[in-house]
Amino acid sequence: MVWEEKQRNRILARANLTEARIRERNKKLRRAIIGMLILGGAVILVDQATRNRGALVPIDFKDQAGTVSNWQRIGFVKSIDMPSADVVVDEVEWKGMAVGERRAVVMLLAAYCAAQNQKPDYRLTIKGNVAQKLLASVDDKRIIVK
């Protein structure tokens, strides 16, 4: 009888121990899940925050007139004085652009103005709409993009 009681107690103690171990393991797993979720969220947040915004305006060199009228429609190009090739653009959007995109805009506008004016050389002046500051200029010698 005593032996049986001892055996029962031993079994119960072992079961309790196993249960405690399982509980501890589940607790660790839950912590790991929360940690991984936080890590995953942080990775996505950092990726989104550091991701390059890319192009801000559409550019199609095959349809220059269409692209320029689209820019006028969305408000990026404020005005174009065709004979003098003076263009006024949205300064805020210009500042948000990468250097490469600014250059592409300058190239397209210079080519568009040259085609409209029927001149072989590219000449262009781009100014901001707020301070009327010179943002870019093109002549037969050089291209300045600020």
Next chain:
Amino acid sequence: MGQQQLLLLILSSIVVSMATYTGVRLSEIHNQEQNRDRLQTELIHIYIIATEYKMKPKSFAGGSGSYTGFELPNAYATEPGVSYWVGPSDQTLEMFASGSVTGSDGVNPVRVTFVAPSGSLQYQFAVAN
């Protein structure tokens, strides 16, 4: 299914999702970079052809010291999925290339600009998307 198995399943799903996201992003960036590099190489080839054209006299179908009149070679003009634009001025050469892979904005293809200023053989590239 026990609680432990369920937790392990959730944990492994999260790890797999994170690995997939990272892998897709890395491959996206790699593809964009590769496409930009390819466009830059092609633009350098076009620049070499344009410089040859500039150096040739007019009697040899050249520009006699000017880029004016230079046109994109046929092989580049008909390349599928990629578009090039060449803007030859008297002493400067401007080029634009648009690739076949979606760029950083997730909508438009990758774009590269090229400028060869006058009086120098140096050129500048800039990524436009």
